[in-house]
Amino acid sequence: MTLHRLAPRIVTANPLLTLSGVTRRFGTLTALDEVSVEVFPGEVLGIVGESGSGKSTLLRLMNLEDAPDAGVYSLNLPQTPGNLFALDRFDRRMLCALHIGIVYQNPHLGLRMGHSSSGNVAERLLIAGERRFSVLRGKGQQALEASEFPLERMDSPPSELSGGMQQRVQLAKAIALEPALLLLDEPTTGLDVSVQAAVLDTLKGLQRDRRITIVIVSHDLGVIRVMADRVMVMRHGRVVEQGLSDQVFQDPQHPYSQQLVQAKL
């Protein structure tokens, strides 16, 4: 391990992801209330909070699956406009395919269960315009290898795989095009503890090797503690506390964060 990796990171770069003043209402319910987030290149941001706190809604907005009632979203990438929420359907699809990868808690949302695992990964490359079979095969294999998927099963459909393996296929699909931003929505919830540890290990290794910017949402503080550099605590659609993860976990300021940290088994 080189020295600069051990040294504390001083933020000098511009944020990769900026969300400002994002509000999302569902009828009378305000799921997100003027939330602002900044994520810096190479950083892992953890978002914690109870069910219904708006963390998944926030992630869906980051993946441009949903439109907010108010707010601005920008990614610091070449040739992307100031507010991504204003993109039309076509540009949105291309941007998501090229720059954003996502792993859902429920693999049915992220994978085509009837197609092969390698096909699921290849589809990303096909959307990006890759038309060489050998490259599709090779890059798909690389991505699956990087997410520590057993290659002898690469042509089985995800419906025949275990939960942990399905998450690895989702991860391979997400990183196939080396996206700028990787979104993880409860990636290990529903997996048993040993599989969870293995998947987290893979994620951690990927993050270390590729310096991917990650936003991870979880209700499991253990997962966030292992993965995140910085933590954001959400409640009732608001950010109640944010800070470096050690700081938040050792010395929570907000009463809700204190409760959350104490409640951890």
Added chain:
Amino acid sequence: MTLAKLTRTWAPMAYGFLDGQAKREMRRKMLKAIAVPGCQMPYASREVPMARGWGTGGLQVTLTLIQPEDRVKVIDQGADDSVNAASIRRFLARVSGAAETWDTQDASLIQSRHRVPEERLGADQILILQVPNPEPLRGVEPNMSTARQMHADADYGRLWLTLYEQIVRSGRIMQGAAYPALVNGRHVMTPSPIPRWDVEKLHMAQHLTFLSAGREKRLHAVPPFTSVTPLAFDDVPFKVEAHGSLTCHRSGITGQFMNELPQSDGGALYEVSDSHLGIKAIRARDGEPDTTGPTWYQDGSFRS
């Protein structure tokens, strides 16, 4: 002043079975289809005296185009003499006064099911294909509204994915018919049941092609001199059926698309699929002058 002086004397106003309004609507949609090659145009599919699924889409296009001076050929799986082809041809002749023909080169309108004739078509000919399914995305996207959106976005990744998986599973592309093809660099169309063999014949062809589905109420067109590119990976080229070495047991023709006739001894005989091409070859063998025109394929490979 008598009524007779105020009105014109009776004369037949329309021919071709469809009424004027129906033809007018068809013509509008056909012109639209030509204007946007490969894009599916919905139309009000009329009742014709034939069951849906038996070529009502093609028949409506033919009825709209046909004129008494036309010469019409109807093909069913390559054959002019099958019941379906014969009855459609007779119907067309009866309602329009057009002449019937079996000869590809002689015909001005060719309505076809499953095949494009082997002889090259010219600029003065129109090919009308009866297709059951005009939607290439049906296999991957059952929701038709979503499929329309995918066409609008040129989002054809999942068609490519299907081809990718065929190669992964079987080592080659298994799609024999309904091979998706990109028309004019924009819309992917399915030429429905016509075999892969025939897809290349539409590429930069001199003739106009209509593909019409009566039950699905949609038609699309490939205008003359329009590119039709079958989807294929850069390193896995498009291949047609390997019929180059087969010989027709009746006419002796080789290198054209063949029908396989399984025999009781387990072997197979082959018969040229374009039946009138075979008839021409047999007549030439029997001493009549050879009227076979230039063909698209020679010895199983495409001549551009």
